[in-house]
Amino acid sequence: MKTKVMKFGGSSLATAQKIKDVAKILVDKKRDLNNIVCVVSAMGDTTDDLIELSYKISQKPDKREMDRLISTGEMISIALLSMAIGELGVKAISLTGEQAGFRTAGRHGFSKILDVDTTLVEKKLKEGYIVIVAGFQGVNSAGDITTLGRGGSDTSAVALAAKLGCDCEVYTDVYGIYSVDPRIHKSAKKLEHLSYLEAMEMANLGAKVIDPRAVEIAQKYEVQLYIAHNSTKIMGTYIDKENNVEQSIISNLSIQDNILLVDKKLQKDETTAELFSKLAGKDINIDVISQKDIEEDRYITFTSLIDEKDLIMDISDDFHFKENVSKVSLIGNAMRNQPGVAARVFELLNANNVDFYQVSTSEISISYIVDTINTNKVVKLLVKEFDL
Known part of the structure; x- marks a missing residue:
């Protein structure tokens, strides 16, 4: 029997009518496929509202209790969507992350999936149910509910698809993945196909359409991903094995704000290794790193996210922070075979009096840390230069 995992985000479930619309999509899909599993996020801005509410109770909410609180958003979604499907005369059952078999580890608020035991999901599929699963959550070895962080429902959906051995479709409020965020550049081109490597690089470098952990799992288990709009038949974007590396130099321009x-x-008795061991011990996300020696002193510069600032300050009080900076990244498989991309960007920024703090490269990307106030200017320059 053919199985499909479909994921719907919060914008697709923001109102009662939208929930009914998703229910109809799932019932129609079940006519074509025998087994449908749907992973959902919390309705609309529910998660943000719950976080805001928690800060009205406590200035520093307990992380465990915060996970228990915000996990209720997805539980509301699964129950209402299951009811809506039932109203259409089709059997549906809602499962929390724990019931669906998600076992997690790591710190509260940003846990990782260790395994998914799909026994109950598969049992309910065989009984003819559309199975509705709460994304973004699981349970750790202590029996506590944990959440996977922003974008965690994508990761839940792909992990479930990997265990079930099927494709995964992610439905959202955009029509696919674009060369540039269409909210920033209205003439951005929609991409019909991306390799796992391109999609993972884009997600890691600021593209908000899908969580990078989801792409990583998809690549590892060869799960084909499809990203599309939740209410249209317009073709979306497929993500799977390697694309044609000769197709173009640059496929995407990603912007990541809230960089720190x-x-x-x-210190005289402190080593670089010791510093980063302390940061790793706090599960702090570190990105671009540079080091310079001036006479006998060593200076370390790195980027993280604004959300990590308090954790960094807990380690030492001699860190210096600069906020209001962003990362602008050019991404494309063909950069492996096309020299001179970095030189073109350096010349472009220099000619237009745009300073940058750091630059980093990978096999298929180059990223610049710039003042957020200059982001739109940089985007316009790069879009024109590389015909994005």
Whole structure:
């Protein structure tokens, strides 16, 4: 029997009518496929509303209790969607992350999936149910509910598809993945196909359409992904094995805001390894790193996210922070075979008096840390230069 995992985000479920619309999509899909599993997020802005409410109760909410609180958003969604499907005369059952077999580990608010035991999901599929699963959540070895962080429902959906051995479709409020965020550049081109590597790089570098952990799992288990709008038949974007590397130099321009630029002068008895071991011990996400020696002093600069600032400050009080910076990244498989991309960007920024703090490269990307106030200017320059 053919199985499909479909994921619907919060914007697709924001109102009662939208929930009914998704229910109809699922019932129609079940006519074509025998087994449908649907992973959902919380309705609309429910998660943000719950977080805001928690801060009205406590200035520093307990992380465990915060996970228990915000996990209720997805539980509301699964129950209402199951009811809506039932009204259409089709059997549906809602399962929490724990009931669906998600076992997690790591810190509260950003846990990782260890395994998914699909026994109950498969049992309910065989009984003819559309199975509705709460994304974004699981349970750890202590029996506590944990959440996977922003975008975690994507990761839940792909992990479930990997265990079930099927494709995964992610439905959202955009028509696919674009060369540039269409909210920033209205003439951005929709991409019909991306390789796993391109999609993962884009997600890691700021594209908000899908969570990078979801793409990583998809690549590992060869789960084909399809990203599309939740209410249209317009073709979306497929993500699977390697694309034609000769197709173009640049496929995407990604922007990541809320970057934190961190500087630190190492103490005389402190090593670089010791510093980053302390950061790793706090599960702090570190990105671009640079090091320079001036006479006998060593200076370390790295980027993280604004959300990590308090954790970094817990380690030491001699970090220096610069906020209001963003990362602008050019991405494309063909950069492996096309020299000179970095030189073109350096010349472009220099000619237009745009300074940058750091630059980093990978096999298929190049990223610049710039002042957020200059982001739109940089985007316009790069869009024109690389015909995005």
